[in-house]
Amino acid sequence: MSLRHALLALVEVGPLTGYELAKVFDQSADHIWHAQHSQIYTELRRMEAEGLIAAQTLPRGANATKRAYGLTSSGANELVEWVSTIEEPPSFRDEAHLKATYFEYGSYSNARLQFRAHRAHYQRLRDQLERHVDDLERAETDLMQRRLQHAPAEVRQAIIGYKTHTYRGLIARARSEIEWAENGLRLVDTLIGWSADQGVDEPTYPPTPSQTPR
Amino acid sequence: MSLRHALLALVEVGPLTGYELAKVFDQSADHIWHAQHSQIYTELRRMEAEGLIAAQTLPRGANATKRAYGLTSSGANELVEWVSTIEEPPSFRDEAHLKATYFEYGSYSNARLQFRAHRAHYQRLRDQLERHVDDLERAETDLMQRRLQHAPAEVRQAIIGYKTHTYRGLIARARSEIEWAENGLRLVDTLIGWSADQGVDEPTYPPTPSQTPR
DNA sequence: TTACTCATGTAAGTAGTTACATGATTCC
DNA sequence: GGAATCATGTAACTACTTACATGAGTAA
Numbered sequence: 001m002s003l004r005h006a007l008l009a010l011v012e013v014g015p016l017t018g019y020e021l022a023k024v025f026d027q028s029a030d031h032i033w034h035a036q037h038s039q040i041y042t043e044l045r046r047m048e049a050e051g052l053i054a055a056q057t058l059p060r061g062a063n064a065t066k067r068a069y070g071l072t073s074s075g076a077n078e079l080v081e082w083v084s085t086i087e088e089p090p091s092f093r094d095e096a097h098l099k100a101t102y103f104e105y106g107s108y109s110n111a112r113l114q115f116r117a118h119r120a121h122y123q124r125l126r127d128q129l130e131r132h133v134d135d136l137e138r139a140e141t142d143l144m145q146r147r148l149q150h151a152p153a154e155v156r157q158a159i160i161g162y163k164t165h166t167y168r169g170l171i172a173r174a175r176s177e178i179e180w181a182e183n184g185l186r187l188v189d190t191l192i193g194w195s196a197d198q199g200v201d202e203p204t205y206p207p208t209p210s211q212t213p214r
Numbered sequence: 215m216s217l218r219h220a221l222l223a224l225v226e227v228g229p230l231t232g233y234e235l236a237k238v239f240d241q242s243a244d245h246i247w248h249a250q251h252s253q254i255y256t257e258l259r260r261m262e263a264e265g266l267i268a269a270q271t272l273p274r275g276a277n278a279t280k281r282a283y284g285l286t287s288s289g290a291n292e293l294v295e296w297v298s299t300i301e302e303p304p305s306f307r308d309e310a311h312l313k314a315t316y317f318e319y320g321s322y323s324n325a326r327l328q329f330r331a332h333r334a335h336y337q338r339l340r341d342q343l344e345r346h347v348d349d350l351e352r353a354e355t356d357l358m359q360r361r362l363q364h365a366p367a368e369v370r371q372a373i374i375g376y377k378t379h380t381y382r383g384l385i386a387r388a389r390s391e392i393e394w395a396e397n398g399l400r401l402v403d404t405l406i407g408w409s410a411d412q413g414v415d416e417p418t419y420p421p422t423p424s425q426t427p428r
Numbered sequence: 429t430t431a432c433t434c435a436t437g438t439a440a441g442t443a444g445t446t447a448c449a450t451g452a453t454t455c456c
Numbered sequence: 457g458g459a460a461t462c463a464t465g466t467a468a469c470t471a472c473t474t475a476c477a478t479g480a481g482t483a484a
Binding site for chain 1: 442443444445446447451452453454
């Protein structure tokens with residue numbers, strides 16, 4: 001149920017259309033809480049029905065209209081309540097790590113490919129996040145500009161500080177994944193060495209069925 | 215769809231009942247891929263229907279029976295295919311980090327509480343994971359014993375190696391979260407210092423509604 | 429006989445994914 | 457005139473959560 005809070009925090013800067021929200025979402029919150037555009041539109045309608053946000057219909061061009069959502073007082077309350085609630089820790093799920101647990105069922109070269117793909121992904125992510133932190137620090141994103149504009153001077157450091165701190169946490173996580181993948185590659189090398197010592201080239205170890213299908 | 219692969223990998227050691235699977239799941243895979251017992255039972259039935267596993271009905275006591283699931287050849291194939299497929303990177307979602315992004319809407323003491331709770335959770339998790347790695351290395355878990363027993367000598371290092379490597383990755387992640395929380399606490403101290411410099415005690419910054427509810 | 433563990437689910441609901449669908453507007 | 461972008465969804469499906477339900481076996 002956090003998508004709605006991410007959206008509440010975004011519309012706090014001022015009214016935005018679903019389309020604009022989806023775009024700023026992709027450029028900011030998406031690294032922390034991923035959502036599809038289709039889900040954003042449905043969630044916005046639900047939040048509107050619950051009174052957390054309200055839409056004004058605006059003209060676009062000659063014949064068409066669009067709807068810009070703004071925060072209501074009820075939505076503002078929900079937002080402050082949410083930030084001061086301590087959440088249950090998330091239940092962890094990670095396919096890459098699950099798979100790595102059973103690499104003995106595959107070849108050494110497969111393990112290498114998997115670890116390399118893992119490293120490549122988190123390197124790209126780290127670079128993206130680092131660029132984003134730079135932008136946040138220099139207040140170069142649209143969203144940050146709008147946030148700082150309607151905020152009193154004494155909280156500006158906090159606004160920037162909390163956001164950069166969050167993204168730095170994600171960068172640390174990405175770095176940790178890169179290191180994990182690299183240690184994995186070293187592990188594969190070690191295992192290959194041990195195999196060679198025993199005169200085995202590539203030990204295959206298919207999982208053994210214990211039952212016959214009916 | 216990874217629950218089924220986690221389950222396939224577990225039954226590979228030999229037939230297990232749903233109940234036993236749920237238990238070993240909690241003690242091993244749960245740190246990597248969380249699942250409720252109810253979901254495990256339904257998934258087992260589905261996998262049985264698809265021929266990935268097969269059940270033998272065993273007596274328990276005088277009047278009752280239980281069903282032990284074993285891997286079929288089709289399930290074994292699915293397992294090897296899965297380990298050699300490179301997955302799409304997961305879409306990230308983390309409530310704690312999302313919330314931390316907007317701590318300016320709450321008090322300093324709230325931010326402190328949140329960071330402390332985060333640290334406490336990941337410290338507990340880290341300790342648990344460290345104990346688990348110790349057990350894996352010494353092959354002290356039931357599951358590991360059974361795995362090593364029916365595995366040829368030349369892959370035993372790989373079996374232990376991949377599993378400990380995975381858990382060490384999770385430990386690194388937990389450590390990174392702990393560090394993030396501690397940096398967060400330091401950030402709060404810094405912000406409090408800046409506020410004091412400006413003669414402000416605790417700046418409150420409620421989100422501002424831009425629309426009135428109808 | 430009471431409490432605990434073993435054992436197996438169902439049912440209702442929510443969040444998120446994937447794929448599809450449509451049309452207006454703006455810029456070249 | 458055509459392409460890109462603005463704009464807003466629906467529909468079907470899947471995975472997962474939460475809560476409930478039941479009963480047999482076993483050890484004190």
